[in-house]
Amino acid sequence: MKNKEKYEKEIVEIACSGGSISIIKKSGRIVPCNGAICSLCLFRGYDCEEKTREWAESEYIERPVVSKRDRVFLEYIGTGINYITRDMDGGLFIYISKPHKLIDCWESSGCESDKSLKFFKLDFPMVKWEDSEPWLIEDLKKLEVVENYE
Template sequence: MKNKEKYADLIKTISTPCIIEEYYSGENCKEYEGCKGCFGRFLKWLEEEANLEKKQFSANELAIMKSIHKDFNFIARDKDSELYVFVSKPIKIVRAWGNNDESEQSELAIFSHLFSSVQWEDKEPVRIDDYVKR
C-alpha cells in the first residue's frame, strides 16, 4: 500500500497550498525559499510504500502462524470475535471479513482466545507472511 492510499482521507483535508505548513508544524516555511522542492518531495512521498504499523504477537501466536498451511495468507477477526484465516485477501462485509469463495477461508475457533491484537476494527487483515517465514 502506498502513502497516497494509506493517507487518502487525510490528504483530502489539506486546507493550505503549503504542504510543509500543513503537515510539518514546527518547520519554518521561511527557511524554504519559495518552497523549493517541497511539493516535489511530497509527490515523491505519495508514491512510496507506507510504513504499516506492525502488530505485536506472542511467541505462541507466532508459532501458530508459522504452522498455518501456506495456502492461507491472512488472519482476521469478525464482529462476533471469531478468528479466521483466508487464502486471498478478504474485505469487510457487514459483520465479517469475507471473499467470493467460502472454501478459501477456515475458522480458527480453538485459537480465538489468542491473537488479541487482531480486532474487528482493523482496517486490513493481518498478512501472515509479514510476521513469519513458512
C-alpha cells in the same frame, strides 16, 4: 503520549553520556548514534537532527508483538494461507484469498470458505474487527516475538 515521553529514560541516559540518539528501524530500539550504523537508523539521511526532533514530538505508536504460542501457529499453518481477520463477534478466521469486510464479518471472494480458528487457543490481539484491511500472515511473522502478551 509523545515519543519523548515514552522513551524519556533511554533518551536522558544517552544524552547524559554526551551522545545523540539513533533508532534501529527493524527493532525500534534506541541506541547512541555513535554506536549505530546509519543505514539501519530510522533518522538516516540528510538532516537527521531535524528528523530526530520530529520523531520526539510525534505521538507514540505501540508496536505490535506476537506471542510465542501465536507465532508457532503461524508456522504450523504453512504456505497458502495468506490472511487472518477477526469478525465483529471476536472470532478469528484465516483465508487463502484476500477477504473484504461486510456488515459483521469478513468474506473472501475466492472459492474457498473461511476457516474458523475457534478451536485453537489463539490470541492475536493486534488483529481487530476495526481493522480496515486483513492482516497478512507474512506481516505477522515479522513481528517481534514475546513470551506472552502483557
